[in-house]
Amino acid sequence: MPTIEKVFDSPGPQPNGMQATEEGLWILDQQTNEVHLVSYEGVVKRTLATGSDRGSGITDTGDTLWLASTYSCEILSTDPADGKTLASFNTPGAGQTGAHGLEWRDDKLWIAVPPSATIYQVDTQVLNPCKAGGKYKENDFKVIHTLPAPGDRPHGIAWVGDALWCVETNHRAIFHLNPEDGSHLNKIEIPEPHPEPHGMTYWDGYFWYCDAHTTAVCRVAL
Numbered sequence: 371m372p373t374i375e376k377v378f379d380s381p382g383p384q385p386n387g388m389q390a391t392e393e394g395l396w397i398l399d400q401q402t403n404e405v406h407l408v409s410y411e412g413v414v415k416r417t418l419a420t421g422s423d424r425g426s427g428i429t430d431t432g433d434t435l436w437l438a439s440t441y442s443c444e445i446l447s448t449d450p451a452d453g454k455t456l457a458s459f460n461t462p463g464a465g466q467t468g469a470h471g472l473e474w475r476d477d478k479l480w481i482a483v484p485p486s487a488t489i490y491q492v493d494t495q496v497l498n499p500c501k502a503g504g505k506y507k508e509n510d511f512k513v514i515h516t517l518p519a520p521g522d523r524p525h526g527i528a529w530v531g532d533a534l535w536c537v538e539t540n541h542r543a544i545f546h547l548n549p550e551d552g553s554h555l556n557k558i559e560i561p562e563p564h565p566e567p568h569g570m571t572y573w574d575g576y577f578w579y580c581d582a583h584t585t586a587v588c589r590v591a592l
Contacts, residue, residue: 374564376588377578378412385580385587387428387438387472388526390573398428398437398569400582405435405453410573412587418453421446426525426569427472427482436479438469445469445481445511459511462490471527471536471569478514482524482536489524489536489552491515517552520545526570526579530592537570537579544570544577544590558590 382399389396394409403425407416420437425446427438434456435448443464447456461468465485473480479492493512521538528535534549544567546556558577560567565581565588572578576589 371561372558372590372592374560374588374590376565376586377410378408378587380580380585380587381406381408381414381417383585384582385585386426386470386568386582388569388571388578388580388587389428389430389472390571390578391430395571395573395578395587396428396430396435397580397587398422398425400424400426400440405437405448408587418450420448420453421455421458426470428569429472429474429479431474436472436474438472438481440468440470443468445472445479462486462492462511462513463488470523470525473527473529475529480527480529480534482519482527484519484523484525487519487522487524489517489519489527489534489547517547517549519552520547520554520557525568528570528572528577530572535570535572535577537567539566539568542566544579558592560590564588 384401386400387398405418422439423442426440437446444458463483463486471482481490523540525537544558565586567579570579
C-alpha cells in the first residue's frame with residue numbers, strides 16, 4: 371500500500387480540478403468557480419475568477435489554462451493572467467454534465483467525461499479562427515482518439531512519462547491505462563478513511579489529488 375499523505379486544505383470550499391506546474395498547483399473550485407495557484411506547501415500565490423460553471427478539470431499549456439466547465443458542458447480556453455474566457459467549446463460525450471478531468475500532452479488535449487465513461491484526445495490546432503462571440507462550432511473541436519474510462523466516474527487524469535493515469539472516484543483508485551485501448555495495467559487504491567480522490571495531477575514522484583467533499587489536498591508516492 372503506498373503512503374497517502376494529506377498536505378494541506380484547499381483555499382476553496384470544493385476543489386475539483388488540479389494541475390501541477392513549476393510554480394505550484396492550479397486548483398479549480400467547483401463552488402466558487404475560482405482558480406487558485408497554490409504552492410506545494412499550501413500557500414496561495416494567485417486567485418482568479420473564471421467563466422467556469424461548477425468546473426471539475428484544469429490543465430496548463432504554459433500560456434493558456436483549459437478549464438472543464440462541467441455544468442455548462444463546455445471546455446474553456448482561459449487567460450492565466452486574469453481568468454477571462456478566450457474561447458469555449460462543446461464537450462465531447464457530454465450528457466446533463468460535462469468533463470471532470472483535463473490534461474495537455476504533445477499539443478493535444480485529453481478530456482475525461484463521466485456521462486460517456488470515455489477519455490477523448492482532441493486536436494486543438496485545427497480550430498477555425500472564425501468564431502462568433504468566442505464560441506466555436508462543435509466540429510471545430512476535433513476528436514482524434516477515444517478510449518474507455520476505468521469506470522463511469524472518471525476524474526483527474528495525468529501523464530507520467532508515457533504512462534496515462536486516471537482517477538476513478540467511485541472505485542477510489544488511480545488507474546494506469548493503456549493509452550491505445552484503455553485496458554488496465556495497474557492501479558493505486560485510495561481506501562477509506564483517506565480523503566476521496568477527485569481532481570488529480572502528477573509532480574516530482576507524487577500523484578497529488580483533491581477531495582471536493584473535505585477540501586483535503588493529498589499526495590501519493592508513485
